[in-house]
Amino acid sequence: MKPFSRDTWVEVDLNAIRANVETFRGHLPKSTGIMAVVKADGYGHGAVHVAREALASGADSLAVAMLDEAVILRTAGIDAPILVLGYTPADSVETASRLNVELTAYSTEWIVSANQRLEQAELRPVGVHVKTDTGMGRLGVRTTADLLEVVAALENSAKLEWTGIFTHFACADEPDTTHVRGQHEMFQSFLQALREQGKKLPKVHCCNTAAAIAFPDWGYDTIRLGIGLYGLYPSPYMKERADVRLVPALSLKTKIAHVKTAVEPFTVSYGATYTAKPGERIATLPIGYADGYSRLLSNRGEVLYNGSRYQVVGRVCMDQIMVRLEPGLGQVDEEVVLYGKQGNEEISLDEVAALLGTINYEVPCMLNYRIPRVYVRNKEVVEVFHPLAMK
Numbered sequence: 193m194k195p196f197s198r199d200t201w202v203e204v205d206l207n208a209i210r211a212n213v214e215t216f217r218g219h220l221p222k223s224t225g226i227m228a229v230v231k232a233d234g235y236g237h238g239a240v241h242v243a244r245e246a247l248a249s250g251a252d253s254l255a256v257a258m259l260d261e262a263v264i265l266r267t268a269g270i271d272a273p274i275l276v277l278g279y280t281p282a283d284s285v286e287t288a289s290r291l292n293v294e295l296t297a298y299s300t301e302w303i304v305s306a307n308q309r310l311e312q313a314e315l316r317p318v319g320v321h322v323k324t325d326t327g328m329g330r331l332g333v334r335t336t337a338d339l340l341e342v343v344a345a346l347e348n349s350a351k352l353e354w355t356g357i358f359t360h361f362a363c364a365d366e367p368d369t370t371h372v373r374g375q376h377e378m379f380q381s382f383l384q385a386l387r388e389q390g391k392k393l394p395k396v397h398c399c400n401t402a403a404a405i406a407f408p409d410w411g412y413d414t415i416r417l418g419i420g421l422y423g424l425y426p427s428p429y430m431k432e433r434a435d436v437r438l439v440p441a442l443s444l445k446t447k448i449a450h451v452k453t454a455v456e457p458f459t460v461s462y463g464a465t466y467t468a469k470p471g472e473r474i475a476t477l478p479i480g481y482a483d484g485y486s487r488l489l490s491n492r493g494e495v496l497y498n499g500s501r502y503q504v505v506g507r508v509c510m511d512q513i514m515v516r517l518e519p520g521l522g523q524v525d526e527e528v529v530l531y532g533k534q535g536n537e538e539i540s541l542d543e544v545a546a547l548l549g550t551i552n553y554e555v556p557c558m559l560n561y562r563i564p565r566v567y568v569r570n571k572e573v574v575e576v577f578h579p580l581a582m583k
């Protein structure tokens with residue numbers, strides 16, 4: 193039985209995930225681990241399948257944004273170390289204990305509250321990474337005094353173990369390294385202050401993809417590899433540097449649902465913003481903004497058919513778009529590529545991001561539960577996951 197009804201799918205190349213992990217493995221010091229960042233459902237690629245491939249390819253731990261994302265991974269049978277990078281309310285700490293998931297902390301009040309809950313529930317200890325804010329301005333302690341206070345609170349907690357310390361860079365993907373170097377120097381001063389207090393440092397980490405590319409010797413115990421795992425560069429500048437060659441893992445594909453040739457002129461889609469001229473061949477594709485294919489691509493986006501580019505015409509609808517093909521071309525059920533390669537052509541996520549006025553990170557994250565994920569290894573489909581089918 194066909195695993196999904198509508199012929200629109202995300203295709204994830206597991207060979208690319210493997211290649212990207214191996215590329216960073218070779219770029220980093222041997223003593224530096226790789227924490228695969230699979231938050232936001234693996235940046236839209238599917239967290240479970242990407243996590244499995246990353247771990248099989250050389251990653252040794254995982255990171256997510258919230259505890260619920262860790263639950264999904266544990267429920268799928270993944271037992272690798274998982275760190276929740278974001279804030280977890282203290283009243284959820286029992287789940288972290290039961291699933292052996294590490295949390296992020298930066299407040300003594302949170303530590304006291306979480307420890308009390310675990311003592312009352314008589315649950316096993318939870319590992320905690322202390323977050324330092326060296327210039328991201330988001331989460332974390334900002335002074336040495338606060339850092340020492342948080343570490344002391346952890347050391348006085350029977351049910352919380354100090355298992356890591358990290359920071360996150362705000363500008364590592366930019367050519368001007370002033371900000372990122374300032375952050376790293378502040379992080380180093382935090383680490384030095386702890387050493388001077390006689391503390392044995394747990395897992396130390398600070399690099400995202402950009403910093404891992406530009407400053408591999410800042411890898412410490414592990415990097416947190418996000419966008420690079422998926423074969424995308426954190427910024428155009430990082431792509432130009434070409435220190436590492438990455439392989440994009442995601443394609444978005446569909447099949448022609450309907451096609452017609454204009455005899456008389458006719459308008460296309462809501463608002464009648466495009467008029468097909470006599471002889472034009474208009475194909476209808478089963479994907480729309482409710483899938484995460486942005487309405488901003490109305491009359492601007494392009495698709496690949498038969499290895500050539502064709503324009504989206506008319507407004508993107510909730511469930512469908514129209515494209516203009518060559519006269520006489522196009523048959524129902526023929527494949528069209530919305531993101532990715534076909535023949536010698538490619539519509540990259542960078543290109544789509546530029547059209548949308550955003551960054552490549554956001555484009556795959558927009559692709560939601562309505563689109564099944566098809567996992568391919570050595571050009572063979574190895575698994576299909578359809579969130580809609582799971583409902």
Ligand SMILES: Cc1ncc(COP(=O)(O)O)cc1O
Binds near residue numbers: 277417418419
């Ligand atoms: C704390 C934290 N750490 C790491 C990442 C991954 O960043 P990239 O996708 O740029 O590698 C994200 C994040 O929020």
